[in-house]
Amino acid sequence: MTESSKPKASETAEATGTTETAQASETTETTETATSKAPAANAGDAGDATDGAKAEAKAEANADAKAGGAGRPAPSRRALLGWGGAGLALGAAAAGGTAAALRVGSDVSPSASTGDAVPFDGAHQAGISTPVQDRLHFASFDVTTTDRAALVKLLQEWTAAARAMTAGHEVGAGAISANEELPPDDTGEALGLKPSRLTLTFGVGPGLFEKDGKDRFGLKARRPKALVDLPAFPGDNLDAARSGGDLCVQACADDPQVAVHAIRNLARIGMGRVAIRWSQLGFGKTSSTTPDAQTPRNMMGFKDGTRNIAGDDTARLDKHVWVGQKDGPDWMVGGSYLVARRIRMHIETWDRTSLTEQEDVFGRDKSEGAAVGKQREHDEPLLKAMKPDAHVRLAHPDSNNGVTILRRGYSFTDGTDGLGRLDAGLFFIAYQRDVRDGFIPLQTRLSRSDALNEYIQHVGSAVFAVPPGVRDKGDWWGKALFA
Numbered sequence: 001m002t003e004s005s006k007p008k009a010s011e012t013a014e015a016t017g018t019t020e021t022a023q024a025s026e027t028t029e030t031t032e033t034a035t036s037k038a039p040a041a042n043a044g045d046a047g048d049a050t051d052g053a054k055a056e057a058k059a060e061a062n063a064d065a066k067a068g069g070a071g072r073p074a075p076s077r078r079a080l081l082g083w084g085g086a087g088l089a090l091g092a093a094a095a096g097g098t099a100a101a102l103r104v105g106s107d108v109s110p111s112a113s114t115g116d117a118v119p120f121d122g123a124h125q126a127g128i129s130t131p132v133q134d135r136l137h138f139a140s141f142d143v144t145t146t147d148r149a150a151l152v153k154l155l156q157e158w159t160a161a162a163r164a165m166t167a168g169h170e171v172g173a174g175a176i177s178a179n180e181e182l183p184p185d186d187t188g189e190a191l192g193l194k195p196s197r198l199t200l201t202f203g204v205g206p207g208l209f210e211k212d213g214k215d216r217f218g219l220k221a222r223r224p225k226a227l228v229d230l231p232a233f234p235g236d237n238l239d240a241a242r243s244g245g246d247l248c249v250q251a252c253a254d255d256p257q258v259a260v261h262a263i264r265n266l267a268r269i270g271m272g273r274v275a276i277r278w279s280q281l282g283f284g285k286t287s288s289t290t291p292d293a294q295t296p297r298n299m300m301g302f303k304d305g306t307r308n309i310a311g312d313d314t315a316r317l318d319k320h321v322w323v324g325q326k327d328g329p330d331w332m333v334g335g336s337y338l339v340a341r342r343i344r345m346h347i348e349t350w351d352r353t354s355l356t357e358q359e360d361v362f363g364r365d366k367s368e369g370a371a372v373g374k375q376r377e378h379d380e381p382l383l384k385a386m387k388p389d390a391h392v393r394l395a396h397p398d399s400n401n402g403v404t405i406l407r408r409g410y411s412f413t414d415g416t417d418g419l420g421r422l423d424a425g426l427f428f429i430a431y432q433r434d435v436r437d438g439f440i441p442l443q444t445r446l447s448r449s450d451a452l453n454e455y456i457q458h459v460g461s462a463v464f465a466v467p468p469g470v471r472d473k474g475d476w477w478g479k480a481l482f483a
Ligand code: HEM
Pocket: 298, 300, 302, 303, 304, 305, 306, 307, 308, 341, 343, 345, 362, 364, 381, 391, 392, 395, 396, 397, 405, 425, 426, 428, 439, 442, 443, 446, 452, 456
């Protein structure tokens, strides 16, 4: 069992303060709870530009030099403007100097085409409310260095590389470097590919603040109260080798090679300072943040993401996803908390289950995705018309005192398990303002009663604090945390 999955008396589901309603409400009117959050504990003002800015300037110069040459083509002006001038809005807001002001117009405008570049700077990191791309490469890292300065330098280098790659540029001096005696800075497999809406979303896990009782980097006091170790849930069968981690990077793109290239290059830069603990490839997004688009289907054949938070619904994002000023700590304002669960599906059992049973399990029909007794996918569900243990009935905010999360998961198929069964399922990713008011109460309810449990098993788990977005070239991933 991993550290992140160990039950702790103070952090059990009961301790989350969630009062589960006995009966699902018959309306879908959300009764959202006011949550009590920890007061701001730390101030983490951004300082002056440092080595990170220089590294970024170098990367930028190199990238610029490469653009149009042997390297990947620079994104077109149209591609960068595809996001409705988000950068302009941010620039104006940054002048105002507050995180709240920066939130305006950040990463919610849909891209015009799958080849576009998504702006890297923003009040929030891209890859959360951003329209969901088609592919995922998620990586969890252990920090292997004990040197705080080395870790800081890595984060500065990572930020510069992430900025370059999301813009469709090569890392550092590129894949075909001038000095043939040295390995090139970029591994090269993304040469000629478009930016593909690549987003790189960075998070820090509990182990960065304290590991084996040690305050490795002097960060223990800065750990957000909302970054709790997840309790053990009934039915969990977690593999330590696929759980936890000190840092994470979620790479999403419309081209799998672009996402894999990004993680590979970050891992390469990190050699000697971090090591990949586990990683997960995903395909076929199983959620949507763009309700007008066709809802994708999961590996069980059902539409998934119907009632997700829309990427342009700023009121619900502020309420349920982004950490607010009053929540604290300061370095997390504008950020969010990420829960990742590798959920294996017993595909072969599911495939031998009748259609009626399959639809009862979810409380929605398979073809249209409509709730029981309804005609269309987006008709308001009548929860009491569903079986008491139907997944949607149990997961709905009305059954959970208003608990609402943003889902951003992907399907996975990692070959077979040696017993002739597909190792396939859902790599579940949820973002929320506070894990104690999001995933924990929801999963507490689902793990106890969900009809879906007969067909799934949670085999991997991790939780990360995802800081707000990088504001400009003087900023870097985690700068306010290390300030
Ligand atoms: C393999 C595991 C899972 C599968 C196949 C699955 C599938 C689905 C499907 C098909 C829907 C209905 C369409 C929709 O509104 O998106 C749904 C809804 C939902 N699921 Fe899951 N889910 C899984 C695990 C989870 C977990 C672990 C959680 C949270 C702890 C969760 C939370 C939700 C929520 C909040 C809804 C929306 C309920 C509503 O507002 O109507 N799901 N899921």
